[in-house]
Amino acid sequence: MRRLSDIVCVFRIQLMSMRSEIGPFLLAALVFPSAMYLFAKAVSSTSATEQTQLRFLAGSIVFSLSLTSISWLGYLLLENRFTGRLKLFATSALAPSSYICGFLLFAFAQASIATTTLLLMGRLFGLQMRPSLLPLALVVTLSVLCLCGLGVVIAARARSFTEGSLLTDALGAGLVFLAPVYYPPEMLPHGVRAVSQLLPTAFAARAVETTLAGSYHVGAELIVLSFMAVVSLAFGFSLTRWREN
Amino acid sequence: MTEDFLLVRETSEIPRSGSVADAAVRVRGLVKRYKDGTEANRGIDLELHPGELISILGPNGAGKTTFLRQLTTELRPTGGSIQVFGVDAVAGPQQARQLMGITPQDAGVFGSLTVSEHFEMFARLKGLGRIAARQQAVEVIESLGLAAETQKRVSLLSGGQRSRILIGLALLGRPPLLVLDEPTTGLDPASRMAVWGVIRRAVTDGAAVILSTHYIEEAERLSDRVGIISRGRLIACGPLDELLGRLERSYRLSYRDPFDPFGKLCECYFASFVEAQRAVARAQLSEYSITRATLEDVYFKLAGEHFAGEQVTE
Numbered sequence: 001m002r003r004l005s006d007i008v009c010v011f012r013i014q015l016m017s018m019r020s021e022i023g024p025f026l027l028a029a030l031v032f033p034s035a036m037y038l039f040a041k042a043v044s045s046t047s048a049t050e051q052t053q054l055r056f057l058a059g060s061i062v063f064s065l066s067l068t069s070i071s072w073l074g075y076l077l078l079e080n081r082f083t084g085r086l087k088l089f090a091t092s093a094l095a096p097s098s099y100i101c102g103f104l105l106f107a108f109a110q111a112s113i114a115t116t117t118l119l120l121m122g123r124l125f126g127l128q129m130r131p132s133l134l135p136l137a138l139v140v141t142l143s144v145l146c147l148c149g150l151g152v153v154i155a156a157r158a159r160s161f162t163e164g165s166l167l168t169d170a171l172g173a174g175l176v177f178l179a180p181v182y183y184p185p186e187m188l189p190h191g192v193r194a195v196s197q198l199l200p201t202a203f204a205a206r207a208v209e210t211t212l213a214g215s216y217h218v219g220a221e222l223i224v225l226s227f228m229a230v231v232s233l234a235f236g237f238s239l240t241r242w243r244e245n
Numbered sequence: 246m247t248e249d250f251l252l253v254r255e256t257s258e259i260p261r262s263g264s265v266a267d268a269a270v271r272v273r274g275l276v277k278r279y280k281d282g283t284e285a286n287r288g289i290d291l292e293l294h295p296g297e298l299i300s301i302l303g304p305n306g307a308g309k310t311t312f313l314r315q316l317t318t319e320l321r322p323t324g325g326s327i328q329v330f331g332v333d334a335v336a337g338p339q340q341a342r343q344l345m346g347i348t349p350q351d352a353g354v355f356g357s358l359t360v361s362e363h364f365e366m367f368a369r370l371k372g373l374g375r376i377a378a379r380q381q382a383v384e385v386i387e388s389l390g391l392a393a394e395t396q397k398r399v400s401l402l403s404g405g406q407r408s409r410i411l412i413g414l415a416l417l418g419r420p421p422l423l424v425l426d427e428p429t430t431g432l433d434p435a436s437r438m439a440v441w442g443v444i445r446r447a448v449t450d451g452a453a454v455i456l457s458t459h460y461i462e463e464a465e466r467l468s469d470r471v472g473i474i475s476r477g478r479l480i481a482c483g484p485l486d487e488l489l490g491r492l493e494r495s496y497r498l499s500y501r502d503p504f505d506p507f508g509k510l511c512e513c514y515f516a517s518f519v520e521a522q523r524a525v526a527r528a529q530l531s532e533y534s535i536t537r538a539t540l541e542d543v544y545f546k547l548a549g550e551h552f553a554g555e556q557v558t559e
Binding site: 005021083091093 | 318319320339351367414
């Protein structure tokens with residue numbers, strides 16, 4: 001019970017802090033991914049098929065998740081660590097795992113807002129879709145966990161704020177552009193294709209696209225994303241310690 | 246003389262009686278050796294009881310913060326033991342931290358939160374319920390003179406007010422042990438006085454307080470005992486009078502050198518006031534003062550260097 005209360009407190013502190021950071025959040029979670037959707041649609045062809053448009057929307061949802069979970073969350077964790085705020089948590093008898101879980105809760109809240117808004121935006125742009133909501137929610141949840149894990153690892157290992165924020169920014173955007181998210185995998189050179197399809201964003205985009213088309217066949221992607229989430233979070237949790245040697 | 250004193254202090258100063266649980270803090274043989282071989286703490290022994298305030302003095306790099314960071318479980322000791330109200334702080338850091346209110350050095354605050362939100366949230370993190378957290382927040386805000394700022398965002402406050410917030414956060418939940426690492430650094434005199442009042446009240450209420458400071462005056466006015474750390478060792482620890490009494494020459498004569506064209510300030514020490522007066526008469530000094538030695542003089546005698554690196558000619 002105490003642990004749950006601690007997690008909610010960390011979540012609320014981040015939520016309150018967001019009052020002055022709502023602009024950058026909207027930019028990362030909604031404006032940028034929406035612009036990418038329109039950009040991809042514009043450059044693909046004048047008559048992009050419904051399936052292609054679904055891929056673009058799936059790509060934008062994953063782009064939003066990546067920016068909020070790796071770049072934004074990583075930035076907040078780095079800010080806490082390098083501005084001394086982390087000391088407030090570390091000295092308050094809070095368990096490091098509760099601290100990270102509070103951030104994960106915050107990331108879920110952001111992901112829910114962003115995904116819902118982007119789905120509505122898709123409808124607004126005339127995209128016909130009947131998303132299967134439960135699998136979509138599962139895919140989004142696992143993607144957030146997996147990507148947050150990467151953010152936590154970078155925030156814990158970075159030697160400076162500058163290094164950390166550069167890494168989270170590069171990874172947040174890079175994982176989307178390196179993976180076949182906005183374009184089919186066949187467009188990539190052979191050597192890169194195999195690697196890029198192993199990226200978490202590739203699995204996430206494939207799964208989101210499938211669920212947007214109304215299908216439930218995302219079992220394989222869910223298993224892989226679960227595995228990636230467990231590995232990245234386990235690593236992230238193990239690196240987040242209050243005590244130094 | 247310093248080394249003899251050191252040996253005497255380390256073997257006889259710390260009371261050996263009483264059970265572990267009687268002491269708020271019991272530190273034995275604390276050693277911290279960093280990977281590069283630097284020994285920041287070299288066998289520190291210290292005991293602190295409820296209702297007692299001990300100030301830890303020492304120049305930058307002496308090992309004060311390393312000592313406090315080990316005490317607050319932020320840093321794992323290389324050797325030795327730390328017990329907080331009988332809890333082994335090395336083996337059970339989280340359990341020990343629950344007994345402490347800590348003001349770490351260089352901690353940051355959440356600028357977007359209002360003062361009351363800041364206190365309420367961190368009171369909740371200390372395990373208080375919603376109503377209790379709110380009540381404690383109001384109490385602490387008032388005691389630190391921040392009542393007018395309650396609904397202001399922390400980012401709009403002055404540096405001194407933010408420092409007071411950090412001290413207030415340590416007081417939440419009325420922990421039986423307060424560990425304050427240079428809590429008043431950067432505060433204006435009025436704020437410092439307010440903070441002193443709050444700290445002394447906590448001591449009166451039974452809290453044990455360990456405080457590191459760069460201000461001699463702070464240590465003199467607040468402490469029941471003063472500890473001096475130099476080069477990683479606790480070279481002295483005791484009540485102020487006792488420390489002053491250990492000086493062989495406890496009267497300081499300060500004067501302007503009459504033969505120096507710039508009137509250089511000089512100081513020398515005497516065993517008694519009369520001896521100092523004789524020296525004044527002999528040298529026919531016109532501009533001088535004779536004062537009792539201060540904690541800084543004790544520090545100088547013991548550590549062989551001036552506190553905060555001040556240059557004083559003799």
